[in-house]
Amino acid sequence: MGVLPVPAGVRAILLDVEGTTTPIAFVQETLFPYIRDNVEQYLRAHWEEEECQRDVGLLRQQAQEDSGLDGAVPIPLESGSGDEELERVIRAVVDNVHWQMALDRKTTALKQLQGHMWRAAYATGLVKGEIFEDVVPAIRKWREAGMKVYIYSSGSVEAQKLLFGYSTEGDILELFDGHFDTKIGPKVESESYRRIAASIGCDTNNILFLTDVPREANAAEEADTTASLAAFLPKLS
Incomplete structure (x- = not known):
């Protein structure tokens, strides 16, 4: 060199x-796939936590701003209690995250959730x-x-x-x-x-x-x- x-x-x-x-490969082949593969599991494990709810709220706000974009995935508010309602909202968040990542978007909402997920992965040694x-x-x-x-x-x-x-x-x-x-x-x-x-x-x-x-x-x-x-x-x- x-x-x-x-x-x-x-x-x-x-x-x-x-x-x-x-290396670009580390970001593309390690960090991003970790988010895609684990976002649903992460949401289920942390859903009741205040930080996770703030992340979801920011993603929901971003989804509203994106409503006119082709393929945009809305994130509904929880309109009731029960497993079925929770499943519906979590599924929407997962689909929204996957949609944003597929477009390589760099919204603050997406980056914030990713940062919190990576924090857990780094702290447990899953990622270096x-x-x-x-x-x-x-x-x-x-x-x-x-x-x-x-x-x-x-x-x-x-x-x-x-x-x-x-x-x-x-x-x-x-x-x-x-x-x-x-x-x-x-x-x-x-x-x-x-x-x-x-x-x-x-x-x-x-x-x-x-x-x-x-x-x-x-x-x-x-x-x-x-x-x-x-x-x-x-x-x-």
């Missing part, structure tokens, strides 16, 4: 996750976050050079912290100065990078954003953020 030096003037590194710090072998050495070099390192992913902040907290490299959360997800804005919109810069107290032109998605890189550059497309992490020369 070649060496791509960090441009002069960069004070903060902003990292994408999927395809940048973590995969990290490219050059990630930790590169981040350590950046930090030694006085740069701060942040994550910006479409996955929720909670999901990010789980991946790096229960990773194949151990708990590496201490290497990051902060985390951002789509609550600050979509990754394909330039305004999101301006908000991140304001949040961390840094000019956009002092940030280097690393991603494997051209549209994200273009949006960052529109905000005067330096962006680099990389299948691996560039290292300090």
Whole structure:
């Protein structure tokens, strides 16, 4: 692999996750299938819990907003008690989650439920976050050079912290100065990078954003953020 030096003037590194710090295969072949295969079981086990009900409520709200979309799956309110009514609502939630995932949607409602499911999987050792072998050495070099390192992913902040907290490299959360997800804005919109810069107290032109998605890189550059497309992490020369 070649060496791509960090441009002069960069004070903060902003990292994408999927395809940048973590193999795409891990997300596509481990994390997402875990949700599809276990969402019904998870809902049944946690249905009465407040957190689960908040997740369902957010999914129901999203379903209402999606009502005009082709194939959208509504989530009804429970109109009574009994196993049959519960079965009807859980089935609707499962079908809605599967529909959103089939379209690779990145709604906050879906990401929140996924994050909570992954939390349980990581904590029990069913899942470990995969990290490219050059990630930790590169981040350590950046930090030694006085740069701060942040994550910006479409996955929720909670999901990010789980991946790096229960990773194949151990708990590496201490290497990051902060985390951002789509609550600050979509990754394909330039305004999101301006908000991140304001949040961390840094000019956009002092940030280097690393991603494997051209549209994200273009949006960052529109905000005067330096962006680099990389299948691996560039290292300090």
